[in-house]
Structures are given as C-alpha cells and as structure tokens.
Amino acid sequence: MNFLQSLQNPHVKAWKKLSTKKGRDQSGLFLVEGFHLVEEALKSRAEVQEIIVREGTELPAHFYIDTIDITTVTDEIAQAIAETEHTQGVFAVCKQELQDFPSLGAQRILLIDSVQDPGNIGTMIRTADAAGMDAVILGKGSADPYNAKVLRSAQGSHFHLPIIKMDLQPVIDDVKKREIAVYGTSLEGGRSYTSIEPGAPFALIMGNEGSGVKQEWLEQTEQNLFIPLFGKSESLNVAVASGVLLYHLRGQLQ
DSSP states (O other), X not given: OEEEOOTTSXXXXXXXXXXXXXXXXXXXXXXXXXXXXXXXXXXXXXXXXXXXXXXXXXXXXXXXXXXXXXXXXXXXXXXXXXXSSSOOSEEEEEEOOOOOHHHHOOSEEEEEOSOOOHHHHHHHHHHHHHTTOSEEEEOTTSOOTTSHHHHHHHTTGGGTSOEEEXXXXXXXXXXXXXXXXXXXXXXXXXXXXXXXXXXXXXXXXXXXXXXXXXHHHHTTOSEEEEOOOOSSOSOOOHHHHHHHHHHHHHTTOO
C-alpha cells in the first residue's frame, strides 16, 4: 500500500486532471468519489484501476479489493482531488468503457440530444437504468457523462448499463434498420404520449433544455410525442419528462 504526502506527486497531478473533460478524454479514465459510487464500481464489471483512501479512513470489509492497488493519501491531497465540499475520503480511478453500439443489439434506448446540464444528464441516466433501458446514447453538445456532477446525480447507474458518446445519426439508422420505433419529443406535429401502445422496443430522443430536439432528428422519427400540461407551467424539466416517457413506453415488458 502506497502513502502519498505531496501535492506535487505525479499521481496526484494525474488524478487532479481527471476533474477536466480534456484530462478524462486523454487518459480514458474517470474518478468516482464516495463510498456508494466506489462500491458500485467494485460490484460491476467496471475496470477499477486504483482505490485512493484518505489516511484514517476505513474501507468496509465487504469491499472486494484483493486485486486492486490502494493508495493512502493525506487529508490535503484528498481535499485537492475531491469534487465535494465534505469528502468522504474514498475514491476510485476507473477506466471508461468503450462500447460499439450496433454490437449491443439494444431494444430500448434513450438518446440524448445536446442536453447540457450535468444534473439533468445524471438524472436521465439514473432514470434510464431504473426503467430498464438497454443503453443511453449521448449525442454531440451533451454534457460529458463522466463529469463529477453527472456521476453524483446518476448514483452508480454508469456501472449498470452502457453509456455511449457518439453521433446520433448512426444510432437512428441502426434502430430503424431493425424496425424499432424512433420517437422524438415535440409539441409541433406531436401526439400525446398516451396514444402510443407501450411494450414494444423503442428509441426515445430527448432534446436540449431550451431548444428541444433538433429538427433533423424530428424529421426521422416514427412519431413525435408530448406530455400534456394541466397547470400553468410552460414545460417540464427534461429529466422529469424522460422518466414519464420511458416508463410509459416500456410498459410492463420484462
């Protein structure tokens, strides 16, 4: 077990770079923080490369860490790499899992088009996980799924289903070729979501918080849907709307 005390140590500098998208993209790694997220990473098939523990912090006995490198650090270092104000002092360095979408054969897919708020992205990933989706695809302009705020909002769902960053067009082409219905979300030319019979395979596109789904995607859908509003609010939060639509479209299909 290593013990690091200097903020200038190359390992510490590498961990700090994981707080930036550039650092994550260059290394292919990301950092999770806190007992819950570290446990979810360890329980899943995720490749945990290293566990970082603040001195004086005990790892739970049920954490399976026999084959994983553990580095103990000072409180100063833990604070430097933490993304939370009151860190629990436990971190895991994980490898980003690169997936080839067509090879998944996914039947229920959430496509995210330019959603920029990390909290929304994380909640949408968590909701897709809870609703039993097969994959979440993040198109161009969306927040990085490995952003610390996204990871916290998703509460470990990154480790439960494929999260893929790619252009949406090949995904739409693939699911249409497999005769899977593609639904967009739009008031213009849309139908109430309750008009769709639930249970069949589907791909759902959710769009930007302000501008919605891009027109180029709306023109390729089987049907565009909307959620009726009964109060005075002009719209639903995109993450909330995702939950309503995903659960309806999925139905009781196991």
